[in-house]
Amino acid sequence: MTNPTPRPDTPLLDRVCCPADIKAFSDDDLKRLADEVRSEVISVVAETGGHLGSSLGVVELTVALHAVFNTPTDKLIWDVGHQCYPHKILTGRREAMRTLRQQNGISGFTKRSESDYDPFGAAHSSTSISAALGFAMGRELGQPVGDTIAVIGDGSITAGMAYEALNHAGHLNKRVFVILNDNDMSIAPPVGALARYLLNLSSSAPFATLEASLPGPLRDGARRARQLVTGTSGGATLFEELGFTYVGPVDGHDMPSLLQTLRATRARTTGPVLIHVVTKKGKGYAPAENAPDKYHGVNKFDPVTGEQKKSVANAPNYTKVFGQTLTDEAARDPRICAITAAMPSGTGVDIMQKRFPNRVFDVGIAEQHAVTFAAGLAGAGMKPFCAIYSSFLQRGYDQIAHDVALQNLPVRFVIDRAGLVGADGATHAGAFDVGFLTALPNMTVMAAADEAELVHMIATAVAYDDGPIAFRFPRGEGTGVEMPDRGRVLELGRGRVIREGTDVAILSFGAHLHESLQAAKLLEAEGVSVTVADARFSRPLDTDLIDQLVKNHAALVTIEQGAMGGFGAHVMHYLANSGQLDGGLALRVMTLPDRFIEQASPEQMYADAGMRAEDIAATVKGALARGRMMPRASAKPRAV
Numbered sequence: 001m002t003n004p005t006p007r008p009d010t011p012l013l014d015r016v017c018c019p020a021d022i023k024a025f026s027d028d029d030l031k032r033l034a035d036e037v038r039s040e041v042i043s044v045v046a047e048t049g050g051h052l053g054s055s056l057g058v059v060e061l062t063v064a065l066h067a068v069f070n071t072p073t074d075k076l077i078w079d080v081g082h083q084c085y086p087h088k089i090l091t092g093r094r095e096a097m098r099t100l101r102q103q104n105g106i107s108g109f110t111k112r113s114e115s116d117y118d119p120f121g122a123a124h125s126s127t128s129i130s131a132a133l134g135f136a137m138g139r140e141l142g143q144p145v146g147d148t149i150a151v152i153g154d155g156s157i158t159a160g161m162a163y164e165a166l167n168h169a170g171h172l173n174k175r176v177f178v179i180l181n182d183n184d185m186s187i188a189p190p191v192g193a194l195a196r197y198l199l200n201l202s203s204s205a206p207f208a209t210l211e212a213s214l215p216g217p218l219r220d221g222a223r224r225a226r227q228l229v230t231g232t233s234g235g236a237t238l239f240e241e242l243g244f245t246y247v248g249p250v251d252g253h254d255m256p257s258l259l260q261t262l263r264a265t266r267a268r269t270t271g272p273v274l275i276h277v278v279t280k281k282g283k284g285y286a287p288a289e290n291a292p293d294k295y296h297g298v299n300k301f302d303p304v305t306g307e308q309k310k311s312v313a314n315a316p317n318y319t320k321v322f323g324q325t326l327t328d329e330a331a332r333d334p335r336i337c338a339i340t341a342a343m344p345s346g347t348g349v350d351i352m353q354k355r356f357p358n359r360v361f362d363v364g365i366a367e368q369h370a371v372t373f374a375a376g377l378a379g380a381g382m383k384p385f386c387a388i389y390s391s392f393l394q395r396g397y398d399q400i401a402h403d404v405a406l407q408n409l410p411v412r413f414v415i416d417r418a419g420l421v422g423a424d425g426a427t428h429a430g431a432f433d434v435g436f437l438t439a440l441p442n443m444t445v446m447a448a449a450d451e452a453e454l455v456h457m458i459a460t461a462v463a464y465d466d467g468p469i470a471f472r473f474p475r476g477e478g479t480g481v482e483m484p485d486r487g488r489v490l491e492l493g494r495g496r497v498i499r500e501g502t503d504v505a506i507l508s509f510g511a512h513l514h515e516s517l518q519a520a521k522l523l524e525a526e527g528v529s530v531t532v533a534d535a536r537f538s539r540p541l542d543t544d545l546i547d548q549l550v551k552n553h554a555a556l557v558t559i560e561q562g563a564m565g566g567f568g569a570h571v572m573h574y575l576a577n578s579g580q581l582d583g584g585l586a587l588r589v590m591t592l593p594d595r596f597i598e599q600a601s602p603e604q605m606y607a608d609a610g611m612r613a614e615d616i617a618a619t620v621k622g623a624l625a626r627g628r629m630m631p632r633a634s635a636k637p638r639a640v
């Protein structure tokens with residue numbers, strides 16, 4: 001039975017279950033469809049929150065790509081994937097969009113397990129060209145892959161990995177499409193020489209449409225004219241020098257130009273192609289157009305006014321505490337400087353940037369460079385604070401090991417978004433930094449249990465010049481503890497006992513101290529006396545404290561906001577090699593479970609991870625029951 005002919009006034013979007021449905025649309029229909037998709041994005045994100053500006057900027061581009069290419073056989077790969085909301089709406093997930101970034105809902109990024117139209121997951125930037133080239137070579141080797149298209153932003157293309165891929169694509173000379181979505185914005189305004197180059201290049205937009213529409217010889221003439229106007233000396237753009245056919249710049253909101261350019265390029269080119277599309281972040285929604293940085297990631301908002309719903313703050317925000325404290329320290333110490341990889345406001349270094357602009361460096365999305373640049377600053381005698389979210393720091397691990405730790409250079413690593421972060425889900429979980437940093441000789445690793453501890457750890461990092469030092473703290477608010485006027489320097493490798501008990505000990509590393517104290521209260525009500533200690537350091541370990549806890553309690557439980565192989569593993573390693581496991585010890589190591597945890601609220605995610613206060617209490621009780629069956633030496637508790 002054929003589908004009944006829709007009434008002419010039926011919204012076009014109501015007729016779209018998947019991209020194949022838009023193949024029959026006229027070019028005018030496609031423009032109308034884009035307008036409907038834009039309204040849908042605004043309506044959804046007003047309800048759910050999420051990445052608004054980037055998605056609004058690629059509405060026409062998304063419709064045109066699905067109209068011209070044959071997804072999912074043609075592989076459309078979005079870089080970062082935060083701009084994929086129009087793509088998800090058009091690929092069968094329109095209804096599901098209201099569950100965006102929520103527990104058991106759909107991801108805020110592209111995700112292979114979610115749809116055949118998501119051939120490659122993302123969320124960390126600058127991976128799309130590599131992936132698209134990989135798929136293209138799979139096709140060349142006989143796999144059922146059609147065209148491959150990477151859509152990468154002007155911010156994401158500042159990362160080194162993008163050039164590794166461009167370099168290889170130019171070498172292989174196989175057919176692959178790179179769409180450079182140039183909205184002249186990263187999260188903040190873009191930085192770097194490349195941003196300037198692209199701005200210059202995009203000034204030649206009028207030539208692009210002309211060029212794409214002309215036959216061979218005339219097209220060459222138009223290209224030469226463009227190059228003359230844009231001063232791309234020697235005639236070739238950077239991308240053409242790397243072996244790409246460069247097409248553009250094209251107005252990314254002009255549907256006819258987009259369709260014409262994509263159709264012509266798809267029909268005519270054989271090797272690697274870069275299509276330079278100029279868009280506006282937040283396009284079509286005034287509040288987002290006028291403040292593209294503030295509307296990059298939004299809370300729920302009033303679609304009429306654009307007013308974002310403010311979350312009620314019960315305690316200081318860790319990031320703000322870091323930014324302000326570092327600024328205060330920098331006022332006292334001219335050797336302090338700060339580095340961010342395109343996240344000035346996210347990391348809080350924008351606070352110092354306002355006061356000491358010449359000592360704060362935004363290197364673009366370039367975490368590898370950020371780390372070794374910081375190493376150079378340290379080698380020169382500065383005190384660099386390299387502020388990178390835990391999950392993004394994964395991008396610079398060899399630089400940490402090879403350029404910083406091995407040379408014992410005093411770089412300070414500021415690791416925000418440690419632990420589970422909530423709506424950004426598994427890709428942004430700060431789960432692994434404790435493991436990969438604590439394993440490094442010369443490294444010192446701290447975790448703040450609360451915002452007051454963070455202030456002390458910053459002071460400690462300022463004072464510590466004997467090698468690299470890292471401190472981590474979670475996304476969001478602290479616990480509302482009393483704040484010190486000024487940070488004091490902590491004794492390296494020394495933890496602290498928060499609460500004295502006699503039966504069992506909890507040794508907490510980082511911000512789960514709060515839940516550990518709650519667990520102790522729950523156990524106290526059941527007649528179990530619990531010592532709670534804050535380790536403060538995973539390297540160097542406070543072995544005296546560990547010895548005392550083991551000697552004076554029937555069982556020991558460690559807990560950390562991180563994956564296996566972190567703090568608890570190092571405690572176990574110490575206990576084993578100091579012979580304290582030989583006679584048996586009731587020891588439990590609480591970490592994140594050995595799996596990735598999908599997006600939800602942080603509370604829901606920690607519940608999923610089995611790390612609520614009641615979970616800790618249950619684990620402690622189990623360890624205590626086992627421990628009571630074992631003999632143990634008694635010893636006087638250490639004076640605190």
Ligand SMILES: Cc1ncc(C[n+]2csc(CCOP(=O)(O)OP(=O)(O)O)c2C)c(N)n1
Nearest residue numbers: 054123124125153154155156185186187342
């Ligand atoms: C490795 C890595 N570093 C940092 C980020 C944080 N981040 C997400 S989107 C973004 C800006 C991307 O800019 P662009 O590629 O131009 O996309 P637009 O938002 O302008 O559409 C940044 C820095 C990330 N996702 N991955």
Ligand SMILES: CC(=O)[C@@H](O)[C@H](O)COP(=O)(O)O
Nearest residue numbers: 080082123297346417424475
């Ligand atoms: C898409 C991306 O990677 C960033 O926008 C990230 O979502 C920012 O995270 P915060 O909201 O924790 O700063």
Ligand SMILES: [Mg+2]
Nearest residue numbers: 153154155185
């Ligand atoms: Mg951009």
